[in-house]
Amino acid sequence: MKLTPTTKRVAVGLLAAALPLSMAACTKGGSSSSGGAGGELTMWTHNAGNKAELAAITAIVNDYNKSQSKYKVKIQAFPQDSYNQSVVAAAASKKLPCILDIDGPNVPNWAWAGYLAPLDGLDATLSKYLPTVLGKWDNKTYSYGYYDVALVMVTRKTILDKYGIRVPTTDSPWTKDEFNAALKKIKASGDFQNPLDIATSFTGEWWPYAYSPMLQSFGGDLINRDGYKTAEGSLNGPKAVEWATWFRSLVTDGLVPLKSGADPAKDFINGKSAMLYNGTWTAVDTRKAFGKDTLFLPPPDLGTGPKIGGGSWQWGISQNCSDQAGALDYMKFAAQDKYVASVARDTNNIPATDAAAAQVKGYEKGGENEVFLDYAKKFAVLRPVTPGYPFIATEFTKTAQDILNGADPKQALDQAVKNIDANQKSNGYFQ
Amino acid sequence: MSATVTTGTEGLAHVAETAVPEQHRGGDRPHPARHALGLLLRIVLCLVFGLPLVFMVVSSFKPDLQIFDDLGSFKAFMPTGDISTANYTGVFGRVPFAQFMMNSVVITVVTVVLGIVVNSMAAFALSRIGFRGAGAVLGIILATLIVPFETLALPLLWWSNQLPFLGPDGISQGWLDTYQVQIIPFIANAFSIFLFYQYFDSIPKELDEAAKVDGAGWFRIYRSIVMPLSGPAIATVAILTFLPMWNQYLWPLMAVQTEELRPVMVGIDYFKQLNTSWGQIMAYATMITAPVLVLFVAFQRSFINSIASSGVKG
Numbered sequence: 068m069k070l071t072p073t074t075k076r077v078a079v080g081l082l083a084a085a086l087p088l089s090m091a092a093c094t095k096g097g098s099s100s101s102g103g104a105g106g107e108l109t110m111w112t113h114n115a116g117n118k119a120e121l122a123a124i125t126a127i128v129n130d131y132n133k134s135q136s137k138y139k140v141k142i143q144a145f146p147q148d149s150y151n152q153s154v155v156a157a158a159a160s161k162k163l164p165c166i167l168d169i170d171g172p173n174v175p176n177w178a179w180a181g182y183l184a185p186l187d188g189l190d191a192t193l194s195k196y197l198p199t200v201l202g203k204w205d206n207k208t209y210s211y212g213y214y215d216v217a218l219v220m221v222t223r224k225t226i227l228d229k230y231g232i233r234v235p236t237t238d239s240p241w242t243k244d245e246f247n248a249a250l251k252k253i254k255a256s257g258d259f260q261n262p263l264d265i266a267t268s269f270t271g272e273w274w275p276y277a278y279s280p281m282l283q284s285f286g287g288d289l290i291n292r293d294g295y296k297t298a299e300g301s302l303n304g305p306k307a308v309e310w311a312t313w314f315r316s317l318v319t320d321g322l323v324p325l326k327s328g329a330d331p332a333k334d335f336i337n338g339k340s341a342m343l344y345n346g347t348w349t350a351v352d353t354r355k356a357f358g359k360d361t362l363f364l365p366p367p368d369l370g371t372g373p374k375i376g377g378g379s380w381q382w383g384i385s386q387n388c389s390d391q392a393g394a395l396d397y398m399k400f401a402a403q404d405k406y407v408a409s410v411a412r413d414t415n416n417i418p419a420t421d422a423a424a425a426q427v428k429g430y431e432k433g434g435e436n437e438v439f440l441d442y443a444k445k446f447a448v449l450r451p452v453t454p455g456y457p458f459i460a461t462e463f464t465k466t467a468q469d470i471l472n473g474a475d476p477k478q479a480l481d482q483a484v485k486n487i488d489a490n491q492k493s494n495g496y497f498q
Numbered sequence: 499m500s501a502t503v504t505t506g507t508e509g510l511a512h513v514a515e516t517a518v519p520e521q522h523r524g525g526d527r528p529h530p531a532r533h534a535l536g537l538l539l540r541i542v543l544c545l546v547f548g549l550p551l552v553f554m555v556v557s558s559f560k561p562d563l564q565i566f567d568d569l570g571s572f573k574a575f576m577p578t579g580d581i582s583t584a585n586y587t588g589v590f591g592r593v594p595f596a597q598f599m600m601n602s603v604v605i606t607v608v609t610v611v612l613g614i615v616v617n618s619m620a621a622f623a624l625s626r627i628g629f630r631g632a633g634a635v636l637g638i639i640l641a642t643l644i645v646p647f648e649t650l651a652l653p654l655l656w657w658s659n660q661l662p663f664l665g666p667d668g669i670s671q672g673w674l675d676t677y678q679v680q681i682i683p684f685i686a687n688a689f690s691i692f693l694f695y696q697y698f699d700s701i702p703k704e705l706d707e708a709a710k711v712d713g714a715g716w717f718r719i720y721r722s723i724v725m726p727l728s729g730p731a732i733a734t735v736a737i738l739t740f741l742p743m744w745n746q747y748l749w750p751l752m753a754v755q756t757e758e759l760r761p762v763m764v765g766i767d768y769f770k771q772l773n774t775s776w777g778q779i780m781a782y783a784t785m786i787t788a789p790v791l792v793l794f795v796a797f798q799r800s801f802i803n804s805i806a807s808s809g810v811k812g
Contacts, residue, residue, distance in 0.1 A: 115757065116768035118592065146767030149751045156752035159652065160659040162674055330774060333566040 108140045108393050109164035111154070113380065115144035123413040127406045131397055138393040140166065158182050165388035166397060170272060171378025172450040172460070174202030174210050179454035179497055183209045184386045186395065192402045199377030199447045200419040204454070210383035211398075213407045213423075214416035217442040218277060218375040220364040221335060221343040221350075223357050230256065235364050237441050243313070246367035250322040253341045261324050263317070264340040267471065268327040274464035275450060277344065278314070280366065280374035283448050285310035289463055290487060295453040296496055298487040302463075303480035306370070311476030313369070318471055325471060347439045351415050365442055377447030379416070417443050454497040458490045549575060554787070558585050558780035565776050585781035592778065593768045594757065595785065602761040602786075605680045606743040612685045613739045614732055620686070621694030622720045626706060636695065642688045648748070654683055655752050679753045680761070684743060690735045697731035698724055733800040744790060762786045 110128065114121040121144055128140045143164065145153050151173070157163050158180070169177055177183050185207040186193070193201055193211050202210030227234055232249045235241045241249065253262040266273065279289050287307030290298040301307065317323040328334045335343040336356040343349065344366070353361050366373045382401070384394040407423035410416075411430075417439050418424040429436035450456060466483040470476055491497070528536065552575050557565045559581045568574040589595055620639075624632045658673040673679040701724060709719045725732070747763045754760055763786070769779045794801055
């Protein structure tokens with residue numbers, strides 16, 4: 068078979084196009100090094116898809132670059148979903164930037180792995196920060212964040228009033244029985260597809276972030292925090308089994324969908340769910356939809372008081388930065404209250420310091436968001452501060468999913484404990 | 499030449515159709531019920547494969563809340579409600595779409611073209627030159643097909659960071675965060691070599707002999723005889739290289755840090771922050787799928803042939 072003239076023309080055209088393109092391809096790009104050399108400090112952030120936060124960070128960087136002439140910080144933004152993979156790949160090839168942001172619970176692991184350098188000389192400044200926004204390991208501080216987020220039960224006052232359900236408060240949250248009864252009452256009405264949506268469709272860190280506080284509220288935990296050597300008794304003790312049984316019953320009793328929709332917040336706004344368990348990041352949209360009818364309630368007290376996950380995105384410096392002093396200089400500059408306030412304001416999150424909270428509308432005394440700060444201060448529990456946390460998180464996620472899908476709670480938890488203990492041990496307990 | 503044959507065949511078919519009496523032809527026709535069932539099956543398949551695309555395009559014009567409100571009814575596939583191009587405007591405000599698109603075009607076109615050249619040359623050497631050990635070399639190349647890319651990714655990343663590169667600015671160390679790291683590792687492809695090898699083997703070797711008698715060397719035989727006769731193989735390899743290159747996600751995620759060098763698929767992550775913008779995701783997906791759809795429609799026959807000849811689906 069011969070090539071037709073048209074095919075020939077296409078082939079020649081493609082080749083002709085490929086040559087200049089390949090030349091251009093090979094001339095463009097070039098390595099963006101880890102930064103630090105020649106006064107340039109490269110900074111990575113997970114905010115490529117979050118224009119508001121990126122703009123807030125860019126403003127700080129611009130202020131810093133204008134404030135002195137020795138260093139110039141250059142931002143490189145990544146999308147959040149793929150950020151961790153990019154960082155780990157860069158670490159493997161020793162191409163980490165000087166300054167980078169990190170999801171709070173990963174700090175011990177990244178510090179242990181040698182990605183991060185401690186933030187020396189910032190103790191006085193960081194003492195004013197919420198403890199949950201500081202990334203610590205081995206008695207050193209490796210990161211700080213501008214904000215925290217809180218987990219809340221979002222609902223509407225009109226819904227609670229309609230079914231005669233008490234509005235809980237920070238000091239008087241729902242008990243487990245009260246909470247179950249409320250959900251059953253809503254279910255019995257048949258008015259909603261889901262009495263409660265706990266966002267089971269979310270993936271990744273959401274599962275340990277959102278559901279391990281429920282376990283902790285029952286009295287269990289992901290691991291025994293005394294030395295972080297074993298999860299025995301914490302993750303498979305009677306309290307943990309009680310949590311797992313209750314967690315599963317939410318689905319079997321039809322109170323929670325086994326698999327939530329792709330966007331539970333939108334399902335709540337559209338009236339499919341009566342109540343939503345989610346983060347404070349939903350506040351803007353839900354308030355926009357329901358105004359003053361929106362309620363952001365504390366999670367129920369399932370035994371040992373309400374618990375919520377603590378720690379969000381934080382900033383640190385990499386160990387392979389060739390200008391640690393420069394990176395630290397930026398970190399000191401960027402830790403000012405006015406920057407904490409500006410980032411928290413632009414991202415609608417909880418400011419990390421009281422001084423900043425006073426500057427952010429809604430977080431002042433009596434402000435509509437003050438309750439979030441209250442929850443963060445009173446109920447937040449840090450995820451286990453051990454380099455083994457990423458493994459624990461993965462194991463917990465898998466186990467919780469198995470339990471929701473009908474696995475025997477005790478057996479599933481025992482297996483998780485076995486795996487977590489083996490991982491901690493095989494890594495020499497990360498000593 | 500081929501056009502004449504086609505016309506001739508069509509002409510004969512027409513003659514045969516008109517020459518056979520109606521009652522005889524009726525015997526070849528499927529039973530009406532079977533025909534209807536076949537038609538129904540095709541319609542169902544069209545809906546199964548077509549409706550997600552319709553949903554994607556239609557949703558790209560709707561606000562987020564409406565997309566979810568319409569789920570569970572046929573309205574999800576209809577351009578009803580608050581229709582606007584706001585999601586498209588939002589996409590352009592949120593990602594450097596033109597840059598991402600250009601990057602994907604550059605990476606894909608260069609890889610496809612260089613892949614055709616390099617792999618066909620390798621296959622030509624294995625199939626036509628017949629050097630000692632050619633069979634073993636082919637066996638080793640084919641053996642690499644069973645190794646998934648995920649297992650190679652980290653070693654490849656490490657190597658990419660070690661290799662020197664001779665560019666217009668001289669020699670540089672490390673390929674990470676460049677175009678070449680997204681192109682060069684994917685040029686040589688065992689499956690493409692295998693496809694070319696199979697096709698070259700079916701071309702009579704006598705043509706080589708005749709060309710040699712006329713004084714042609716191996717390169718001349720490759721360029722002037724074998725390649726011009728290998729249109730279907732070239733089309734198959736081009737298509738089978740194009741699709742995975744256009745869909746590259748994991749590798750650019752690992753090897754590229756600069757926004758200016760990212761391809762389109764990584765861009766979709768930009769819309770998946772805490773409050774996911776579903777309408778914008780649909781608009782973005784529509785825009786990055788459009789070139790593939792246009793190419794599919796334009797080269798439908800080649801796509802089908804490539805699947806038929808390679809046994810590769812999806």
